[in-house]
Amino acid sequence: MTILLVLALLFYLAGAFYAIILFAAKAEKRNGHLKTLITVGFIVHSAAIAVDWWQLGHFPIVNPKEVSSLIAWAIVAYYLGMSLRYQARALPTFLLPLVFIFTLASLLIQTPDHPLPQVLEGAITASTVTQIIFPAHVILVILSYAAFVMTFVSGVMYLIQERDLKAKNIGGAFQLLPALNTCDEMGYRSLTIGFVLLTLGVATGIIWNNQRDGRYWHNDPKEVMALVTWLVYLFIIHYRLTAGWRGRRVALLSIFGFLVVLLTWLGARTLGGYHVFG
Amino acid sequence: MAIVLVGLSHKTAPVEVRERLAFSESRISSALEMIVDRQTVHESVLVSTCNRVEIIAASPRDMNAAETVSYLYRFLREFHQTDHDLIARHCYDYTDLAAVTHIFRVTSSLDSMVIGEPQITGQVKEAFQLAQEAQSVGHNLTRLMNRAFAVAKRVRNETGIGSSAVSISFVAVELARKVFEKLQGSTVMLVGAGEMAELAARHLLNYGAGRLLIANRTFENARRLADELGGEPVSFDDYEKRLPEADILLCSTGATSYIIHPDQIRRALGARRNRPMLLIDISVPRNIDPSIGSIDNVFVFDVDDLESIAESNRTERQREAERAEAIITAEAERFLISHAEGDLNAVIGALRKQAAEMAFAELERSRKRLGHLDQNQEEALETLVNAIVNRFTQPMIRKLRESEDGHSSILEAWKDFYNHDGRK
Numbered sequence: 001m002t003i004l005l006v007l008a009l010l011f012y013l014a015g016a017f018y019a020i021i022l023f024a025a026k027a028e029k030r031n032g033h034l035k036t037l038i039t040v041g042f043i044v045h046s047a048a049i050a051v052d053w054w055q056l057g058h059f060p061i062v063n064p065k066e067v068s069s070l071i072a073w074a075i076v077a078y079y080l081g082m083s084l085r086y087q088a089r090a091l092p093t094f095l096l097p098l099v100f101i102f103t104l105a106s107l108l109i110q111t112p113d114h115p116l117p118q119v120l121e122g123a124i125t126a127s128t129v130t131q132i133i134f135p136a137h138v139i140l141v142i143l144s145y146a147a148f149v150m151t152f153v154s155g156v157m158y159l160i161q162e163r164d165l166k167a168k169n170i171g172g173a174f175q176l177l178p179a180l181n182t183c184d185e186m187g188y189r190s191l192t193i194g195f196v197l198l199t200l201g202v203a204t205g206i207i208w209n210n211q212r213d214g215r216y217w218h219n220d221p222k223e224v225m226a227l228v229t230w231l232v233y234l235f236i237i238h239y240r241l242t243a244g245w246r247g248r249r250v251a252l253l254s255i256f257g258f259l260v261v262l263l264t265w266l267g268a269r270t271l272g273g274y275h276v277f278g
Numbered sequence: 279m280a281i282v283l284v285g286l287s288h289k290t291a292p293v294e295v296r297e298r299l300a301f302s303e304s305r306i307s308s309a310l311e312m313i314v315d316r317q318t319v320h321e322s323v324l325v326s327t328c329n330r331v332e333i334i335a336a337s338p339r340d341m342n343a344a345e346t347v348s349y350l351y352r353f354l355r356e357f358h359q360t361d362h363d364l365i366a367r368h369c370y371d372y373t374d375l376a377a378v379t380h381i382f383r384v385t386s387s388l389d390s391m392v393i394g395e396p397q398i399t400g401q402v403k404e405a406f407q408l409a410q411e412a413q414s415v416g417h418n419l420t421r422l423m424n425r426a427f428a429v430a431k432r433v434r435n436e437t438g439i440g441s442s443a444v445s446i447s448f449v450a451v452e453l454a455r456k457v458f459e460k461l462q463g464s465t466v467m468l469v470g471a472g473e474m475a476e477l478a479a480r481h482l483l484n485y486g487a488g489r490l491l492i493a494n495r496t497f498e499n500a501r502r503l504a505d506e507l508g509g510e511p512v513s514f515d516d517y518e519k520r521l522p523e524a525d526i527l528l529c530s531t532g533a534t535s536y537i538i539h540p541d542q543i544r545r546a547l548g549a550r551r552n553r554p555m556l557l558i559d560i561s562v563p564r565n566i567d568p569s570i571g572s573i574d575n576v577f578v579f580d581v582d583d584l585e586s587i588a589e590s591n592r593t594e595r596q597r598e599a600e601r602a603e604a605i606i607t608a609e610a611e612r613f614l615i616s617h618a619e620g621d622l623n624a625v626i627g628a629l630r631k632q633a634a635e636m637a638f639a640e641l642e643r644s645r646k647r648l649g650h651l652d653q654n655q656e657e658a659l660e661t662l663v664n665a666i667v668n669r670f671t672q673p674m675i676r677k678l679r680e681s682e683d684g685h686s687s688i689l690e691a692w693k694d695f696y697n698h699d700g701r702k
Binding site for chain 2 (some may be wrong): 170247
């Protein structure tokens with residue numbers, strides 16, 4: 001539903017501007033209005049997705065246009081969840097521009113001529129099990145991406161905050177950044193959530209592969225990249241648990257992990273392979 | 279209604295004088311009763327804190343402001359039984375725009391000793407409550423004070439005036455919150471018990487720090503301070519063993535060389551599984567090896583760092599204070615304009631009412647001679663009288679509205695004419 005998505009985009013845009021102004025003015029203002037703005041945008045966005053779902057007759061996750069929108073939606077959903085627990089006033093300043101870009105991308109990307117890639121035709125309409133498995137696969141992976149976006153943003157905030165503290169410069173606009181411990185905790189928590197979701201996402205993908213053509217693994221670029229992503233995050237979790245890695249090192253690794261996510265999501269398209277939708 | 283203020287503050291009077299002219303809370307309501315004589319002063323609020331005494335009064339517009347000011351000075355003198363000189367030397371007085379601006383500045387903490395300190399707004403609120411209880415405030419000062427609180431809130435929200443620490447010991451708290459967010463559950467360790475470290479430790483405890491360990495060369499001193507602050511004394515030989523427990527380490531011994539070394543901290547970090555540590559060195563010469571600052575998850579600040587942060591925060595506050603002044607100037611002007619409009623509307627209302635009353639009174643007098651009138655005639659007559667009243671008052675009202683300040687010579691003339699100040 002384009003008009004609803006445009007409306008949501010406008011709310012996100014207004015939110016992004018407001019967040020940046022609040023950040024720059026480093027006012028001690030509570031960001032209640034900002035959160036209302038984001039929540040309204042989120043509700044409108046949800047409605048847009050729901051209407052698409054109803055009109056298409058299947059969950060709108062089959063092409064880049066739909067996936068961009070869903071990723072933006074998932075990031076906002078994740079932010080709203082996190083904001084219940086953390087009072088991180090700087091978060092919207094970093095997240096909303098990303099949300100805006102994904103929403104805008106979704107609006108700008110043309111609906112492909114064949115809205116449903118061939119390989120998916122069965123997945124959307126066939127038996128009940130595959131009907132659940134394929135959407136579950138995509139939704140799990142997208143939700144994990146949203147969690148990894150939060151890990152990435154937390155890592156960036158950590159590094160900025162840490163640099164300022166080490167330089168003994170604690171004034172300026174970065175006063176509003178969350179404390180180091182909060183960045184670290186928020187990032188790691190998102191990382192574990194994202195990891196679990198990605199694990200389930202990959203698992204459902206493998207099951208779906210098998211259902212479709214009896215092969216679990218195709219060595220498709222996207223499959224390989226997904227495995228690399230999974231290993232990177234496993235590596236971080238492992239050293240966090242065994243050697244107590246945290247802070248700067250984890251922040252840097254989280255940022256690296258997110259670059260791998262981006263490569264998986266966007267880069268794998270350019271490398272060919274069948275796994276090109278979304 | 280004119281607003282007048284007489285007062286003194288830390289800027290104009292030393293503490294002996296402020297003490298002498300202060301009003302204890304128990305005497306405020308009787309003082310207010312004396313101030314509000316319903317002739318010179320209709321409404322009043324009295325603010326008395328350790329840093330200032332301010333008498334805010336609203337007097338009738340036709341009262342000369344200078345008269346009200348000297349009335350308030352006389353009151354201060356008589357109430358406290360002091361001589362004229364003392365008051366003349368240390369007090370200030372403001373009227374109208376200057377008074378409103380001053381009240382807004384005080385309430386927004388721009389006139390405070392430490393600009394931006396938050397207590398003053400609450401103190402003014404309490405003073406206003408006392409005045410409400412004493413029934414010494416009416417509609418004018420209620421509007422003014424509520425506006426002052428709204429302005430204070432705006433200043434706090436829109437500027438960074440109260441957002442940063444301006445003393446060294448508070449900078450320590452600010453740094454701790456930059457690293458740990460909440461201090462609840464964190465452990466503070468003092469090595470050496472200098473005065474400044476003690477002060478910083480007190481602040482940290484006030485902000486929720488859970489545990490305090492105190493190591494000192496003289497164990498007795500450590501124990502005494504630990505008893506006082508509710509901490510745990512640690513023998514000086516043991517402090518290194520306890521180092522891993524410390525989230526925040528405050529160091530202020532008289533040692534002449536470094537006593538905290540990088541490998542100690544690395545070991546402590548290992549034992550803490552890299553949970554971050556904040557090391558604050560308040561000693562001169564320094565006790566913490568500055569090269570520790572390059573270890574990940576450790577943040578080292580010495581006394582110069584703290585001072586320069588405090589200094590830059592002070593500059594920052596000064597800059598924010600300038601933004602706050604701009605807000606206050608605009609708000610004070612806006613308040614006075616709307617206040618004057620309130621005055622003007624009251625006068626216009628009174629003018630209309632009085633003219634209509636006169637006209638209808640005349641109509642009643644002539645009624646006998648008119649004989650019986652039917653409904654239609656009755657209505658026509660009423661329309662006629664109203665039309666004449668409107669025709670007659672309209673040019674005056676237009677002139678009044680054109681004179682923006684609301685108390686032009688026309689207004690004064692009209693007041694004289696009917697011996698009416700427009701509020702009754």
